[in-house]
Amino acid sequence: MIRDSDFDDLAHKSGEWLRGTGPESDIVISSRIRLARNLADFPFIRRCSDEDRISIERTIRAKMDSIDDWQDVRYIDLEQLSEIDRQFLVERQLISREIADAEGSRAVAIDPREQYSVMINEEDHLRIQVMHSGLDLKSAWQSIDELDDKLEGAILYAFHPQFGYLTACPTNVGTGLRVSVMLHLPALVITRQIDKVFRSMQRINVTVRGLYGEGSQYTGDFYQVSNQITLGHREQDLVALVGDDVVPRIIEYERKARDFLVKQGQQDLHDDVSRALGILSTAKKISSEETMHYLSKVRMGVNLGLIEDVPVGTINKLFIHTQPAHLQKLQGRLLGSSDRNVERATYLQCHLSGKLSDGELN
Amino acid sequence: MKCQYCEKPATFHITELTEPDGPQVMHLCEEHARGFLQKEAATPAASIAGALAKQLNLGQTKQELAELDQKECPVCGISFFEFRNTGRLGCPFDYTHFSEDLIPLLTNIHDSVEHCGKRPRRAAAADSHAELIQLRREMEEAVEREDYERASEIRDELHRIEEAGSTEQNASEEEE
Numbered sequence: 001m002i003r004d005s006d007f008d009d010l011a012h013k014s015g016e017w018l019r020g021t022g023p024e025s026d027i028v029i030s031s032r033i034r035l036a037r038n039l040a041d042f043p044f045i046r047r048c049s050d051e052d053r054i055s056i057e058r059t060i061r062a063k064m065d066s067i068d069d070w071q072d073v074r075y076i077d078l079e080q081l082s083e084i085d086r087q088f089l090v091e092r093q094l095i096s097r098e099i100a101d102a103e104g105s106r107a108v109a110i111d112p113r114e115q116y117s118v119m120i121n122e123e124d125h126l127r128i129q130v131m132h133s134g135l136d137l138k139s140a141w142q143s144i145d146e147l148d149d150k151l152e153g154a155i156l157y158a159f160h161p162q163f164g165y166l167t168a169c170p171t172n173v174g175t176g177l178r179v180s181v182m183l184h185l186p187a188l189v190i191t192r193q194i195d196k197v198f199r200s201m202q203r204i205n206v207t208v209r210g211l212y213g214e215g216s217q218y219t220g221d222f223y224q225v226s227n228q229i230t231l232g233h234r235e236q237d238l239v240a241l242v243g244d245d246v247v248p249r250i251i252e253y254e255r256k257a258r259d260f261l262v263k264q265g266q267q268d269l270h271d272d273v274s275r276a277l278g279i280l281s282t283a284k285k286i287s288s289e290e291t292m293h294y295l296s297k298v299r300m301g302v303n304l305g306l307i308e309d310v311p312v313g314t315i316n317k318l319f320i321h322t323q324p325a326h327l328q329k330l331q332g333r334l335l336g337s338s339d340r341n342v343e344r345a346t347y348l349q350c351h352l353s354g355k356l357s358d359g360e361l362n
Numbered sequence: 363m364k365c366q367y368c369e370k371p372a373t374f375h376i377t378e379l380t381e382p383d384g385p386q387v388m389h390l391c392e393e394h395a396r397g398f399l400q401k402e403a404a405t406p407a408a409s410i411a412g413a414l415a416k417q418l419n420l421g422q423t424k425q426e427l428a429e430l431d432q433k434e435c436p437v438c439g440i441s442f443f444e445f446r447n448t449g450r451l452g453c454p455f456d457y458t459h460f461s462e463d464l465i466p467l468l469t470n471i472h473d474s475v476e477h478c479g480k481r482p483r484r485a486a487a488a489d490s491h492a493e494l495i496q497l498r499r500e501m502e503e504a505v506e507r508e509d510y511e512r513a514s515e516i517r518d519e520l521h522r523i524e525e526a527g528s529t530e531q532n533a534s535e536e537e538e
Contacts (some may be wrong), residue, residue, distance in 0.1 A: 020481055038454060038492075040454060040491060040494050041485045041491075041494035041495055041497075041498045041520070042453075042483075042495065042498070043438045043452055043453035043454055043495060044438075044450065044451055044452055044454070046448065046450050046452060047438040047439070047440060047452035047453055051502070055502070064396045104440075123450070145480070148480075150462070152482045152483065152484065153483075156484060156485070156486060156524050157482050157485065157487075157491040158454035158486075158491060159476075159482050159486075160454075160457050160483070160488045161476065161477075161488060162475070162476060162488075163457050163468070163475075163477055164477025164479060164481075165477075165482075166457050166491075168450045168451055169451070170451065170464060170467060170468060170471060171449075171450055171471055172476045173457070173468070173472075173477075174472065174474075174479065175477070175479040175480065177479070229471065229472040229473065229474070229477075229479060230470050230472065231468060231472035231475070231505075232473065232474020232475070232478060233472050233474075233476070233478065233479070234479045234480075235479045235480055254455060269516055308519070
């Protein structure tokens with residue numbers, strides 16, 4: 001049985017995928033797979049009436065309710081949520097920006113470990129997502145495949161023998177599968193090789209986007225690598241294209257760039273990451289962009305052993321918890337931009353300054 | 363020649379074929395050209411517009427395309443023109459109704475027109491999507507006018523179609 005829920009408690013913890021563990025977790029933040037599915041007996045979302053949307057939402061909710069082992073799954077009615085709460089779920093990667101900004105009946109179901117989320121009435125009727133920490137696509141595929149089987153037992157999907165799973169946009173048809181690996185690539189950015197690496201990717205059917213990137217602005221040196229095509233290949237092959245072929249190559253380039261930076265001037269690099277930690281732990285007000293910029297340096301410093309005593313999981317958490325909606329949820333009140341900058345600085349100080357005096361200064 | 367958006371020299375000259383007022387030529391510096399092309403690649407509608415523009419180059423005449431634009435799905439009422447503009451289809455039956463028109467597009471996007479991945483254990487026959495959507499609509503209308511007898515008949519009919527789909531699927535699995 002799934003339950004209606006608020007999620008004030010979520011603000012104080014973080015999702016499984018932020019643990020900073022799993023294979024290659026010094027470079028790979030998370031492995032995410034999503035499946036796009038639609039009900040056979042409804043128009044796609046754009047052509048749905050308000051009643052259709054309500055009906056889809058109720059139908060799917062009732063079907064999910066019939067899945068036995070979905071204990072403790074939270075069900076959140078997004079139409080009823082405040083903008084700040086929707087933003088919070090976007091920052092946490094549990095819902096998409098599209099569904100947050102949409103109108104009409106829509107919802108999300110989330111498991112307690114925040115590994116699964118099922119969005120209802122996004123661009124497609126169902127968007128199922130599984131997210132794991134580190135480079136862990138094969139087990140993410142297994143999890144989502146099982147979840148999809150369970151839902152399929154209860155829901156009649158729109159499926160075509162030739163075109164596969166039918167989706168509102170033909171760019172998703174077939175498998176409906178999007179594999180996305182989030183990578184932290186600061187050394188490729190510093191050594192100015194990032195564009196070259198990504199230009200070479202375009203030839204092999206993968207796309208690259210920034211984390212929370214608005215337009216072409218990539219924040220915090222995070223990049224998301226995804227498969228471009230969804231039709232004509234088996235799911236396992238698309239997973240392997242990204243997970244076994246493309247991502248390991250990018251990891252190798254990033255490692256080489258990090259080695260180069262260390263060899264070229266360890267002292268400069270040590271100085272740079274330590275200053276970043278210094279600013280984050282002592283600033284009295286700090287913007288989100290500046291935080292991302294310095295946290296990225298600190299994260300690389302931690303992974304290269306130049307900063308001790310700060311677990312990478314803490315840094316991962318800080319990237320998310322210093323986002324605007326998270327800060328406001330943690331404070332339990334709405335904050336203007338300049339108040340947020342003060343709160344953000346206090347929050348960072350509280351989580352990092354102890355580490356600084358224990359680790360760096362002594 | 364200067365870039366349209368800044369003082370730098372324009373080194374990229376891009377002709378946009380999908381503008382409503384006919385082809386439009388843009389003169390951009392490297393930075394703005396990259397921004398423009400990335401923005402284009404980011405939205406599905408744009409990639410569909412791009413694929414369609416390619417299709418146009420591959421020999422479809424303007425008249426053929428204009429005729430295609432008028433074509434409408436009998437179930438959801440979406441026209442090919444609307445699909446081309448938004449990049450989104452209106453209902454599952456569109457894949458059957460516009461099948462021939464979508465094939466060149468799918469080839470351009472995916473380099474394939476044949477799904478070879480997972481198949482659901484239960485699936486309604488592709489040509490029954492229209493019937494399913496229409497029957498469910500009728501059922502809701504029947505409930506609204508409190509004609510519960512008709513609503514229940516339609517429900518049975520829907521179940522029958524769903525069941526037929528699942529047996530068909532199982533039968534084809536057994537054949538394999």
